[in-house]
Structure formats: structure tokens, C-alpha cells
Amino acid sequence: MFHSLLPLVVVIVILLIAAAVIKILLGRKAREPQNYPYEKEQTLFSPAERSFLGVLEQTVNGRYRFMGKVRLADVVKVKGGLNKSSWQNAFNRIQSKHVDIVACDPATLSIQFVVELDDNTHNQLRRQGRDQFVDKALQAAGIPVIHVTAKKGYSVQGIQDTLSQAGVLTKT
Numbered sequence: 001m002f003h004s005l006l007p008l009v010v011v012i013v014i015l016l017i018a019a020a021v022i023k024i025l026l027g028r029k030a031r032e033p034q035n036y037p038y039e040k041e042q043t044l045f046s047p048a049e050r051s052f053l054g055v056l057e058q059t060v061n062g063r064y065r066f067m068g069k070v071r072l073a074d075v076v077k078v079k080g081g082l083n084k085s086s087w088q089n090a091f092n093r094i095q096s097k098h099v100d101i102v103a104c105d106p107a108t109l110s111i112q113f114v115v116e117l118d119d120n121t122h123n124q125l126r127r128q129g130r131d132q133f134v135d136k137a138l139q140a141a142g143i144p145v146i147h148v149t150a151k152k153g154y155s156v157q158g159i160q161d162t163l164s165q166a167g168v169l170t171k172t
Contacts, residue, residue, distance in 0.1 A: 044068060048150045049100060051119055055154040056101070060169065064103040064112060072097040072134060075111055076141040097134060099145075100116055103168070113168045119150040144168060 045053060045068060053066060062092040101115040116134070121127050132145075138145045146166045148159075163169035 011016065027132075046119075048119065048152070049117055051152075052148065052150070052154050052159075053101065053165045055156055055159055056115070059156045059159045059163065062106060063169070065106040065109065067104060069098050071095070071103045072099055072137065075099060075102055075114065076137050077145065093133065094137060097130065099134065099138075111143055113144040113146060113166070116145060116147050116157050118147050 002043050031128045043050070049068070053068065057066065072094045073091065076094060078094070082090065103112045103115065104110060105112055116129075116131070122131060133156045135145050144166060146162065146168070148162060160169065
């Protein structure tokens with residue numbers, strides 16, 4: 001009878017040893033320090049973006065609150081009513097894209113319009129396709145987008161004219 005149980009005992013012993021080895025290896029892995037290969041960005045905005053934002057804030061004089069480098073998926077959402085695959089495809093197209101500046105109502109933080117600061121990279125064909133997609137997504141969501149050409153300096157009057165022409169700021 002013992003001889004007939006021997007293969008079963010051997011299998012159980014092997015399984016117990018394997019489980020113990022796995023537990024030891026997993027325990028070691030959990031104790032090993034995680035590798036986080038990251039470092040601090042020195043600034044959130046490029047010099048051109050920072051310069052523009054400063055003049056933009058002066059121009060609107062508190063009428064809007066600005067958020068920078070906002071993920072497109074936090075500005076627009078995929079409509080309901082799509083099947084799961086269509087919804088996921090639509091979400092995938094917006095999840096990794098960002099817009100430069102989002103203007104919000106200062107009291108409610110509701111989204112009012114988006115500003116895209118276009119530097120020389122916006123002349124590249126690939127970037128133009130991205131810009132067209134973002135513009136159409138924002139338009140579909142009813143959010144005005146204003147494109148401003150990046151340059152070394154900006155004037156309050158120039159930005160005020162741009163915002164007025166876009167219909168998001170009445171001249172004072």
C-alpha cells in the first residue's frame with residue numbers, strides 16, 4: 001500500500017517545495033527597491049510659453065483662470081452610446097495628447113476655451129495632423145481653440161486683439 005502512495009507523496013513534496021521557492025522569490029522581489037528612472041523637469045513651460053502666459057494673464061485681468069499642459073482627455077470626453085470598442089478607440093486618440101493652455105471660469109473652473117501656442121514644430125506634417133485632430137475634437141465638444149504663433153515677445157494689446165477676434169474677450 002505504501003508503494004502505491006509513493007508517487008502521490010513525491011508529487012505533493014515537489015509541489016510544496018515549488019510553492020516555497022516561489023514564495024521566497026516573490027518575497028525577495030517585494031523587498032528589492034523599485035527602480036524609478038525619473039528626475040524633475042526644471043520648468044513646466046518653455047520660455048515662450050511662460051512669456052505668453054504672463055501677458056495672457058495681464059490681458060484678461062482675472063476674467064479667466066488658466067491651466068497649462070492639460071491632457072486632452074481632461075478637456076473633452078468620449079460621448080456615451082458607443083460600443084465598447086468604438087469608445088476605447090476614441091478614448092485612445094485623446095488620452096495621450098495635451099493642449100497648451102485651458103482658460104476656465106475663475107469661479108466654477110468650467111472650460112471656456114483652449115489656447116495652442118504654435119512654434120516651428122507645428123509646421124511639420126505629422127504635427128499638423130495632430131493639430132487638426134485636436135481642433136476637430138475641441139470643435140465637436142463646443143470648445144473654442146485659439147492658435148497663437150509663438151514668438152519672443154507678446155503685447156497685451158496684441159493678445160487682446162486675438163482674443164477679441166476669437167470672440168472670447170470683449171475689449172474694455
